[in-house]
Amino acid sequence: MSVKVILSVEALEPRLSGIGRYSWELAQRIGAAPEVDGVRFYRNGDWISDPSRLLVPDGIPRRHKVHRWLRNRTKAVRRLRDRVIAQGHLFHGPNYFLPEIGEGGVVTVHDLSVFHYPETHPAERLRYFEREFAASMARTAHIITDSATTRAEVINFLSLAPERVTAIPLAASPAFTLREAAQIQPALERYALVPQGYALCVSTVEPRKRIPQLLQAWAGLPSSVRARWPLMVTGGAGWLSDDIQALMDRGAREGWVRYLGFVPEEDLPLLYAGAALFVYPSVYEGFGLPPVEAMASGVPTVVANASCLPEVTGGAAMLVEPEDIDDFARRLEQALVDEEWRTSARDAGLAIAGGYSWDRCARETVALYGRVAGR
Incomplete structure (x- = not known):
């Protein structure tokens, strides 16, 4: 009918x-x-x-x-x-x-x-x-x-x-896809970034997204790892975000994190495609669209082992406990330097995202x- x-x-x-x-x-x-x-x-x-x-x-x-x-x-x-x-x-x-x-x-x-x-x-x-x-x-x-x-x-x-x-x-929108470095280089230059030279978190900045835990874990990475892959955070400032912003400001002064705020919609897929790693430590989501966008872009992905994120990422993402800062930092380092895992995660992520x-x-x-x- x-x-x-x-x-x-x-x-x-x-x-x-x-x-x-x-x-x-x-x-x-x-x-x-x-x-x-x-x-x-x-x-x-x-x-x-x-x-x-x-x-x-x-x-x-x-x-x-x-x-x-x-x-x-x-x-x-x-x-x-x-x-x-x-x-x-x-x-x-x-x-x-x-x-x-x-x-x-x-x-x-x-x-x-x-x-x-x-x-x-x-x-x-x-x-x-x-x-x-x-x-x-x-x-x-x-x-x-x-x-x-x-x-x-x-x-x-x-x-x-x-x-x-x-x-x-x-x-994920079809705009989130694998891209050659030459395709994304001009856009990344506007943010003083290079392909595969940073990690990315796309999230509203608010407590349940566990951005403070991510920042603490990133601060615990070896200095050489932080220097090679600074963390980019993009998204709106949500409820109770002042303390989180203060943490980011401190990390920015030390050179290992930058808050990009909202970026133009046409730039976001390019930022995803250029990232070496995507991290989404939120402990509660109804679906969790950003990890799917990252996987569709061919980016190895780390998510919290919480709510629907294991279901939605279908085994392709590394699962972490954001509250365990020391272990979170260890897993982040593995996700950045373990090429065998990175290749496997990239391939699995593309397959899972392609099903949506x-x-x-x-x-x-x-x-x-x-x-x-x-x-």
């Missing part, structure tokens, strides 16, 4: 987060599926005709101000309009929540970090989850997770029947829409 779909796109913005990337990849693909009879895009009460405009600065729609005495009437009219438009559509909220007009739809729960690690989230986000998450789950006919690990966690946490939750894996694709993600998501609509 064919299904009409509404996809919520509130996560789309010029600097895409992991959820933003997921939303964008679905937005580009689901409308082309033969089982889908049209897609509309919704963002916080607005209907979006062209979601690609949300990816450019100043592309986010802004509502006109209304006088206070009109505001309640305007909201009521908008809610009625939205319900009329939504009739006959299946609503997909790819970012944890379903609005009232999405009753009976699908929602993607990427992880439960807001409940397990509330100290790593801003108070405003915690309050929003307290207000809205339970209501969204009550409206939801089916939940998507990014991994089997998270699926089992969601089933247990929400006391759901297993048939109400489906794991559909994410993927955004086309597959969209295809399995559309198939789920059909099953939910059929019920």
Whole structure:
């Protein structure tokens, strides 16, 4: 059967987060599926005709101000309009929540970090989850997770029947691929880097990502190893990141770490492809997209032996315990200098990453829409 779909796109913005990337990849693909009879895009009460405009600065729609005495009437009219438009559509909220007009739809729960690690989230986000998450789950006919690990966690946490939750894996963009040194050299020069001359961590800088432990372990490497492969950290500054930034500043003064912050989207695949090693010590993820991007780029990868990361990396990555700083440092040195392991990890990583694709993600998501609509 064919299904009409509404996809919520509130996560789309010029600097895409992991959820933003997921939303964008679905937005580009689901409308082309033969089982889908049209897609509309919704963002916080607005209907979006062209979601690609949300990816450019100043592309986010802004509502006109209304006088206070009109505001309640305007909201009521908008809610009625939205319900009329939504009739006959299946609503997909790819970012944890379903609005009232999405009753009976699908929602993607990427992880439960807001409940397990509330100290790593801003108070405003915690309050929003307290207000809205339970209501969204009550409206939801089916939940998507990014991994089997998270699926089992969601089933247990929400006391759901297993048939109400489906794991559909994410993927790396085709931009993340093997590249010759000559292809990436010009971009790396802008960062004063050379191919195979640095290690990389792409992560929001916040406590559960275990960046402090990574910095402490890197500081424990032999000075010759640190000098040959300084650590590059790129990503946004998250919650409670001031102390982490102070650690990076100290390492930067000693010459073995640099914080690049956000880099342009077109540069990120080139930074991956030029790295000698990728490290991702986060102890809690719903999928862990950066390690898959690294493996797709042919980069040997080290991840924490935690949450879904062993599942997602499929045996291709070296597993470490970030809290054991001394052992973490030993494993990092091995990952940098053991050529036999590096060759094996590179080949295995390419094979594992190649099993994921955004086309597959969209295809399995559309198939789920059909099953939910059929019920």
